[in-house]
Amino acid sequence: MIDFATRRTMMVDTQVRPSDVTKFPIIDAMLSIPRESFVPAAQREAAYMGENLNLGGGRVLLEPRTLAKMLDALDISNDELVLDVGAALGYSSAVIARMAEAVVAVEQDEDMAREAQDALAEAGADNVILHVGPLVEGAAQHGPYDVIVIQGAVAELPQTLRDQIKEGGRVACLFMDGALGEVRIGHKTGDTLSWRMSFNAGAPVLPGFAKEDVFEF
Template structure:
């Protein structure tokens, strides 16, 4: 029988800690959340690999290192409301829920959303609200948010989502240029988001998060 707890510890010791993630609440969350319960059944054995896990339809569960470094750079505190865009089967939301006050998880795939709901309940995570709807529209009725994360690649962040971040809030996005990507952390002040590069990573660009093509003569 697979010892997932041992694999979880190894994931933290070989992928998370060496990536300069030092905040205890993040490390603790990643040691506690059973990642194998938040992935497709056929992928359970690969749950702790240091790479993105395919969900199909161009969707992935971001590799543990990427999620941990995003959270570390965002410095989420336990009195903050977080919007998790593209929550998939709920792993990222379960981890964030350990470090935030509450999480609103947006997922457009109803099957994945219901599986996420089930897995979150089984894991005893009770501070996540699942919102089923288009990822690019977020969940304005529960906002505005102190912090936002997007679980996939983007080339630009839709204005609808930018508007749901509180003034003084932060956002982590993985900007893709071809096959190369970098996670940038945005700080919103005076209604404007200023970005700074944080670290390199990669993921497929989410539908609705690419640049609009403008035809020029």
């Protein structure tokens, strides 16, 4: 029998805290949410590894360090509404739900969304709304949002999602340029997003978030 509780504590002590993530709400959420409940059954044993977990179809569950550092940089408070794009089986949404007032989780894969619904209910994450639809479209009907988090890499952030960030709100994106990636935090003022580099990480570019090829003569 695998002792997942011990693995969860080890994940926080060896992957999260050493990455300069010390905010209590993040540590508490990552110690409380059973990551193994939010991965495909065949991969439960690998749930706490310090690397991205392949979910198939070009999708991954971001490694614990990357998610924790994103949340640390965003500094979400308990009166904020968060859009979690690419929620997959719901782990990131469950973690964020313990810090935010409410989370809207967007997932376009219907099978993943169905599993996420069950796992979120089991985890008691009753302040998460699951929205099934294209990731690039977000969920404008529930917005605008104080914070947007994207669970995978992007080549660029679509205008549809930029428009869903509240004035003064922020977004965390992992921009990939070849094999190298960096997480940047964007702050919205008027129609402008000002970006600052936060840390390096890597992940596959999410479906729909690649750069559009511009045809030139």
